[in-house]
Amino acid sequence: MMPAYYLEAAVVILGLVLMVMEAFVEKADKSLIAKMGIVGLLVVLVSLFFVSGPAEGDDAPIWSFYAVDPMALFYKGFALVTTILVLIMSLDYRSVLQHYMGADQEKPGAGIGEFHYLPLFTCAGLMWMASAKDIVSIFVALELVTISFYVLVAFMRRNVGSLEAGVKYLILGALSTGFFVYGLTWLFGLSGETELSKIAAALGNDDSAMVRYPKALLFSLAMILVGLGFKIAAVPFQIWVPDVYQGAPTPITAFLSVGSKAAGFVVGYRIMEPFFANHVAPQLVTLILAISGATILLGNLAAVAQENFKRLLAYSSISHAGFLLLALGCSSSTTSPVNVEGVMALYLGGYLAMTLVAFHVMCLVRAQLGSEDLSAYKGLSKRSPFLAGVLLVAMISLAGVPFTAGFIGKMYVFLMALQSRYFVIIALAVVGVGAGFYYYLKVVRAMYWDDAADDQSVQISTLSKVAMLTMVALIVILGIYPTPILNLFAA
Amino acid sequence: MNTDYLPILVQFLIAGGFAAVTLLISVVLGKTAQQRSEVKDQAYECGMLPIGETQPRFSVKFYLVAMLFVIFDIEVVFLYPWAVSFQEFVRDGVWVAFYSMLGFVGILFLAYLYALKKGALRWSD
C-alpha cells in the first residue's frame, strides 16, 4: 500500500520524463511518446487499486487538502481511463495534426510531440481535482487542467478553426476562472476557512457569517456555479462549446467533453454538498434546476439541426450536462436507496464510454475520409462494419435505449427527480430525450441506410479496436449490471 | 500604522519632486535655438529621411524571453523565503526542506532544459 498522492506524482513525473525525452531525442518516432504514456498510465491505473489514505494518527499536512474516499478514487480512475483513450485517439489523429503543423521533411513529426504528453499533465490535474477538498488545492488543480487545455485546443496552429477555438477557450476560460475564484473568495471571507470540511462544520454554527448573511452566501455560491457552468457547459454559459469543440483537435474535444465535465461536477458536488442540507438549500436547488432545465432543452433542441457530427456531439454534451445538473439538484430531497454521488458516477461512467467511442470513430473518419460532416458517415457500414457497429452502440446509448449505460443513467436521474417531485423539469427532460432519439438516430440512419459516395474503406489499428471494444463492452455491462458503481458509493 | 515604510514615502516624494523640478527648470530656462520646422520634428535616422514604419515588427524571441522571465523570476522569488530560513531547517534537522526545494527547482529546471533544447534561447541564427 502506498499513499494515494503518489499516483499524481507518478503521472507528473511520467509527463516530465516524456517531455525531456521528446526534446532531446529528436530522431525518435513521436508516436513512441504516446505509447510510453499509455503504458505508464496503465501501470498507474493498476496501482490505483493499491493505494491507501492516511493511516491512523497520521496528520501530515497534505491530508487536510487531499481526500482519499471512494469518490476520489473513482474519478482518479475515470481521469486515467479518459487520458489513455485520448492518447490512443491522438495516435489515430496524427496525420491530421501533421498536416496542420506544416510537414517538415527532415524532422518528421516535429512539433507534435507535445500533443502526446501534455494530456498527462491534464490527467494529473484531473486526478488531483478528484481528491481536492480545500478551495486552494481545488483552484490549483483546476488551473493545471485548464492551462494545458489552452495549449492543446489551439494546437493545430496552421488551422484557423483551431486557433479560433483556442482564443475563445482562453478568453472564456480565464473569465470563468475569474468568476469561480471570486465566488471562492466570498466563501472564504464568510467562513474564514479554506478547507471544505471546516466550512461545512462552520455552517452548523449559528454565529457564522454564512448563516447570518444568507444573501452573501448565495451570491458566493452563484458565482461558483457560474464558473463551473462554463466548465461543464451549462446554459447560459454554453456559447463557447460548439465552436471550441468543432475547432479543437478531435482527441482534445473528447478530452474536454469528458474530462473537463467530470472534473467540474466533482468539484461542484464537493463544494455544494454541505449547502444542500442548509437554510440556503431551496434557493440553491431552484437555481440549479433552472439551469438544468434550460440546458437539457437547449442542448437537445439545438442539436437537432446540426449537420456537422462534432457540433452535434457538442450540443449533446451540453444536454448531458443538463441531466447531470438535474441529478445534482436532487441532492437535498432524494430518498431513494441510491445516492446522488452514485448516480452521477454511473451517468458519467456511461457517458465516458459512449462519448469516447463516438469521438474515436470521428478521429478515424476525419483522418481517413477528411471530413467531420454527417455526410461523411453515409454508408459507413459498407466502409467498415466494425466502426459502424461500435458507433451504433454508442449512439443508441447516448439516446438512451434500454440495456445500455445511457439508459440506466437517465433512468436513475428520472427516478430521483420523480421522488423529488420536480415535474416541470421532468417534462422538459422528456422533450429533450425525444429530440435526442431523433438526432442520434440520424447518425445511425446515415451509416446504415444511405449510400457512400465512394468505396474507400477505413483502416483501424488493433490498439484502437481493442480500446473501442472495451468501451462498447463497458456500455453494455453498465447497462445491464450497474450495481458495482452504485455499491461503491453506498454509504 | 506601519511607520517603517513612511521614510520610503518621503523618499519617493523627494525623488519624484526632484525629477519634476529638473524637468520644469529646463522648460523655463531653456531657450529655443531654432523655430519648429518639419525637418526638426522628424524622427532621427542618422540624418536621412525616415523610411517605413516607425515601429517595425520585431523578433518573436523577445516575447519568449519575457514569458520565460516570468516563470523563472517567480522561481527566484519562491527561493528567497526558503533561503532565509534554510539554516533553521538544517539546525532542526528538517531535511525535507532541502529535498522539496530540490524537487521544485528540478521541475523548473526540466522546463528550462526543454526551452533550451527547443531553441527558445538561441539567438545566433
Place this chain on the structure above:
Amino acid sequence: MLEFFSQLTGLIEPTIKIVGLVFLVILPMVAYSVYAERRFSAILQDRVGPNRVGIPFTKVSLAGLGQPMADGLKFILKEDFTPDHVRKVYYWLAPALTMVPALLTCAVLPFGGYLKLPFVDDPFKLVIADLDVGILFVFAIASLGVYGIVLAGWASNSKYPFLGGVRSSSQMISYEISLGLSVIPILMIYGDLNLSNIVQQQHEQGWALLPITLDGFKPVVSMRDLLLLIPLFISFIIFVTSLFAETNRLPFDLPECETELVAGYHTEYSSMKFALFFLGEYAAMIIGSGFAVTLFLGGWSLPFGWGTNGEDSLFWGLVNVGTFFTKVIAFILFFIWVRWSIPRFRYDQLMRLGWVFFFEIALVNILLTAAILMLFRQG
C-alpha cells in the same frame, strides 16, 4: 490628531537622512563619477581629458573639477524640445521613471552603522528605512527601472529608440534572474533579508569574501567559512557581471550601442530629459556598487572585525561612513576601468551568457552552498 503630529515629527529624522544622502552624496557622486569616468578613460587612452574648467572668471582650473557643474548648467539652458511625432505623456514620464526607482532603492542601503551625536541620547541608525524585507524591496523597486526604458523606446515613436528599448528590456529582465539567484547564497548564510543585520553579521564574523577575524594578532578562520568562499566568490562574479548588464554599462551596453542604434532608447531625447536618463543610469551604478559592497564586502565595516558599529562613539561612526563610501568609490572606479578595457558583447552572446551560463551556474551554486551548510551543521 496628536498622534498624527508626533508621527510627522518622526519624519524629520528620515527626511534629513534622505536629503543628506541623495543631494549631498549621491547626486554629487553621480556628477563626479562622470568626471572621473572622463579623466580615467583619458588616462587609459593616453589623452588629457577635461582639465580646464575651474572657478569661473578666474584662471584657476583645479584640474577641471568645475566641469560637472558646467555640464549641469548646460543641460538646464539647452532648448527643451519635444518632437511632434512622440507620444507626449509617456515621453515625459519615461525619464522620471528611470530616475525615481534608482534613487528609491538607496532607502534601504545602510551607509554606516550608528551615529552617536553628542548631547543626544539615542544613536541614529544610518539607514533611511530599516526594512526587514530589504533585499526584496531592492529587487522590487530596481525592476521598475525597466519601465522607464521601455516607455522611452516606445514613446519616442522612432525606429532606433524602439529597437533599443526592446533590446534593453529583454536584457534587463534576463539578467535580473541571475542577479536574484546570485544573492541567494548570501541569504542562506546570513539567514536575513535585512541589510543592516547582514552588515552587522559581517562586521562581527568578517566579510563575506574575507571571513577572517583577529584574536589579538592571530587570524581566526573556520573551515566552514573557507569552504563557503567558493560559492560566495562565484556569486560575487555573477552579481557584479549582472550588475553591469542591469545598468547597461559596457561590455553590455547593447541597448545604446552607438554603432548600430545611434543612442538607443534616448535617441529622441535632449536637454534635461536626456540628463535624467544619464543621472538615473549613474545613480543606478552607484547604488548597485553600494549593494555589492554591502552584500559581499562587509558594507560599512572595517576588515577583520576592527572597530565598533558606532553605537557608543562618534569617531567609529564616522569612520564607518568613510569606510563605506571609500569602498563604493573603489567599486565605481572598477566599473569605469572595466568599461574602458573590455569590448562590447554581441547580442546573442549576451543572452547566452545570461540565460545559459549564469542561470545554470547560479543554480548549482545554491546547491553547493546548501551542501556546505548541511555538512557543517550547527547545533
